[in-house]
Amino acid sequence: MPGWIDAREAMAVLGVRPQTLYAYVSRGRIRAQPDPVDPRRNRYRSSDIAALASRKARGRKAANVAADAIAWGEPILASSITTVVEGRLYYRGRDAVALAQTETLESVARLLRGGHGAALKRAARDRPPDFATMRSRAFAALAARASTAPPARGQAPLALAVEAASLLDVFTDAVAGEHSGGPIHQRLGRAWRCVPDGADLIRRALVLLADHELNASTFCARVAASTGASLAASCLAGLSALSGPLHGGMAERVRDLAAEARRKGPREAVKARLDRGDRIPGFGHPLYPEGDPRAAALLAAFRPPADLADLARAAQTATGEATNVDFALVALASGLDLPADAPFALFAVARCAGWIAHAMEQVASGVLIRPRARYVGPSPEA
Numbered sequence: 001m002p003g004w005i006d007a008r009e010a011m012a013v014l015g016v017r018p019q020t021l022y023a024y025v026s027r028g029r030i031r032a033q034p035d036p037v038d039p040r041r042n043r044y045r046s047s048d049i050a051a052l053a054s055r056k057a058r059g060r061k062a063a064n065v066a067a068d069a070i071a072w073g074e075p076i077l078a079s080s081i082t083t084v085v086e087g088r089l090y091y092r093g094r095d096a097v098a099l100a101q102t103e104t105l106e107s108v109a110r111l112l113r114g115g116h117g118a119a120l121k122r123a124a125r126d127r128p129p130d131f132a133t134m135r136s137r138a139f140a141a142l143a144a145r146a147s148t149a150p151p152a153r154g155q156a157p158l159a160l161a162v163e164a165a166s167l168l169d170v171f172t173d174a175v176a177g178e179h180s181g182g183p184i185h186q187r188l189g190r191a192w193r194c195v196p197d198g199a200d201l202i203r204r205a206l207v208l209l210a211d212h213e214l215n216a217s218t219f220c221a222r223v224a225a226s227t228g229a230s231l232a233a234s235c236l237a238g239l240s241a242l243s244g245p246l247h248g249g250m251a252e253r254v255r256d257l258a259a260e261a262r263r264k265g266p267r268e269a270v271k272a273r274l275d276r277g278d279r280i281p282g283f284g285h286p287l288y289p290e291g292d293p294r295a296a297a298l299l300a301a302f303r304p305p306a307d308l309a310d311l312a313r314a315a316q317t318a319t320g321e322a323t324n325v326d327f328a329l330v331a332l333a334s335g336l337d338l339p340a341d342a343p344f345a346l347f348a349v350a351r352c353a354g355w356i357a358h359a360m361e362q363v364a365s366g367v368l369i370r371p372r373a374r375y376v377g378p379s380p381e382a
Helices: 007-014 018-026 046-058 062-070 096-102 105-113 134-148 157-176 184-191 197-209 216-226 231-242 250-264 266-275 293-299 306-319 325-336 342-365
Strands: 004-006 032-034 042-045 082-085 088-091
Touching (some): 004 046, 007 046, 042 046, 088 096, 088 105, 088 293, 096 197, 105 157, 105 184, 105 197, 105 342, 134 157, 134 231, 157 184, 157 342, 184 197, 184 342, 197 293, 197 325, 197 342, 216 342, 250 266, 250 306, 250 342, 266 306, 293 325, 306 325
Antiparallel strands (some): 004 042, 032 042, 082 088
């Protein structure tokens, strides 16, 4: 099935009338765009049609709905923080790419939490843990805070807001390895010796990565928060999920591909991966079939190193998929000569703002997240 199909074919696949097709479009379940040949008509994204047809064929039993929801499927909880609509990322209704032009992570963190106006005064904080790596310090700082922080459930909104601002500072100190003041992007820029020019690129990356709807690490943070756990404990749950190779650890796989491309040549490296049946890390994203807007915005702000630009062209030619934010982070870190773990560190500091916002929203809901498992094991003994 091609990328876009006309109304007649879409209705035939779904077995519906025109009114039903238009209703699916209006509800955001099928994406549409004007036909380039005849702008009076629309074309419909075939992947949306196929997914909807598959769900219709399976029926809407509760178990099937839940199974579909786990992997890029139906929404499973209500949130007013972040959404992806027609290939764009929005924080409380505001375009994240536009925010990245001017805002800081601190101001976006307040927006995500639903706050407005001036920043709250932060509470006093200790010096960061004395560990050699950014990742070790980040885990240790959150664990130490989680071990003593009171439960978030039952706390006054103002107390939670002050804790939220302080926690983001604590986490930044841990990643930077030093206790300092000023905007977060400047603090990281000084720690990584790339001020002044690199600091603004870091600012853009932090804003673009601050939240991404109900991704794996955010879901973990919300599950922890639903029990009433502290904001620090919720962020620690999020950080644990982020550390996996299929989430925040994806940058390492992009770096491995880049190293292979330098040895073999970009086209040969990409071909070797495809011949093995592997996906190309750093390219494509299920939520952005037309390209990741975060990657496009970040890569437009600087000139990526030549070897990575060559790799991007080779991968896009071979797969038809655009760069995603993991590739953009690796290109940024390489261009600024940042530490090896900087892509993960940037991801973690930025996403900490989102984890906090989601944790606070979940606490306010008062709902415990406790899904059921669809058992597929041996039959229970009589």
